[in-house]
Amino acid sequence: MRADAASHPVFPGPGLESDRALLGRTSMAERLADILRARITEGYFEPGARLSEKAIGTALKVSRNTLREAFRLLIHERLLVHELNRGVFVRVLTVEDVADLYRLRKIVQCAAVRAVAAPPGDRLRPTEVAVEAGMDAAKRQNWQEMGTANLRFHEALTALAGSARADELMGGLLAEMRLVFHVMGDPERFHEPYLARNKEILEALRAGDGPGAERLLADYLDDAEHQLLDAYRSKDR
Amino acid sequence: MRADAASHPVFPGPGLESDRALLGRTSMAERLADILRARITEGYFEPGARLSEKAIGTALKVSRNTLREAFRLLIHERLLVHELNRGVFVRVLTVEDVADLYRLRKIVQCAAVRAVAAPPGDRLRPTEVAVEAGMDAAKRQNWQEMGTANLRFHEALTALAGSARADELMGGLLAEMRLVFHVMGDPERFHEPYLARNKEILEALRAGDGPGAERLLADYLDDAEHQLLDAYRSKDR
DNA sequence: GCATATTTGTCCGTATGTATA
DNA sequence: CTATACATACGGACAAATATG
DSSP states (O other): OOGGGSSSEEEESSSSSGGSSSSSSSSHHHHHHHHHHHHHTTTTTOTOOOOOHHHHHHHTTHHHHHHHHHHHHHHHSSSEEETTEEEEEEEEOOOOHHHHHHHHHHHHHHHHHOOOOOOGGGGGGHHHHHOOOOOOOOTOOOOHHHHHHHHHHHHHHHHHHOOHHHHHHHHHHHHHHHHHTTTSTTGGGGGGGGGHHHHHHHHHHHTOOOOHHHHHHHHHHHHHHHHHHHHHHTOOO | OBBBBGGOOOOOOSSGGGGGTOOOSOOHHHHHHHHHHHHHTTTTTTTTTEEEHHHHHHHHHHHHHHHHHHHHHHHHHTEEEETTTTEEEEEEOHHHHHHHHHHHHHHHHHHHHHHOSOOGGGGGGHHHHHHHHHHHHHHOOHHHHHHHHHHHHHHHHHHOOHHHHHHHHHHHHHHHHHHHHHHSSTTTTGGGGGGHHHHHHHHHHTTOOOHHHHHHHHHHHHOOOOOOOHHHHTTTO
């Protein structure tokens, strides 16, 4: 049997009552999706849990039609899966999914850094910010912040490719990665040993050595992939 | 003023009446999206056209709620755009979009062929089929078929990367490309001069020369991009 | 700028089909 | 097999925003 979100007595966190009236030029469905996305990535809805239309709809006081629109958004982000006439479930990622995610990440991220031929200057600013934010958060032992800083680092690397679609793609892949990290015992802490390597990659990029940065990044991603795959396989038993 | 789909007197092609009863394990919204996607890629709904909920809903005899679910699907495929309180429109791609599409295509497709280090044998079968289908269709002057064969060729190249997510990504990018081709006077005919180059790339892959195939493909994509960008700019006037 | 008509956004009630205990 | 719970799809309603004259 699967875990069921409907069994939770209450739906925690801020609701929607604050600004129902379509204020920020964002639709109700989008705000709904934001709330649900937060619940999923923080692990409140565990992978495999079913999200009942009725239970969530009544808890958040939105109609089923609106809720379904929010579901669609998250399904497309691959955080939820939809089974016909059965409902939507929090995605359960397999070991094949993890391998696939890293295969595509390597293609896109390595291409992005490889293209760097000369010191990029200001274009490197977001990467620098992410590296510093990560090391600062680690010093303060704020693992939550460190985790998001690390994701920002990878987003910043991808942005070097200069493609909006590549950025959006990576955003989706990294959202899926959050589901992966969650099988680790201490999800946020997982990134800590990689902070130093972030800095190495940044230095190579500062020097305009794209191919060098690519080698560092490829090893980095290989190591992280194997660490996660090992954790996945040991969890299966 | 924009073109409006509602002004069309009838909605051509097969409707939904044939199998309303949820036969093929696919929801009504998905089948609806299939129909609309076909209309868009074949150019019946031109870029910029608004898709009226009422007009299409009554024409296809589906409720607004169901139609909106179908719209959601196509919006996330980037074929439609949604403007709050204004409706959905067929996406209008800008020159920046075209450049962006090719930027990401080069990253993914070039990585896919570059990884080929030895003669791939059976893994190359879909590519071979696509090349032959294209040349056969050209001989029969069936430009429609030639166009789809060409898209299959690029899908087949991408599949060499061995990533389901890369395949899905490329499927989406190529769907967007159909919107681009449509600004060309003779959209299907556009691909004809590239058939010979498809065969060249195939030969390099057969020989196990991934880097050689990558060079050919990079030039290929550069040429196609510039040809389309020129057509786009001249169309703007 | 104003008044009107049209269209979308949201929600509800219900009938039907489907999956599961 | 039956019963129950749920998703699917529909049609109607009203509010809110937009387009039109």
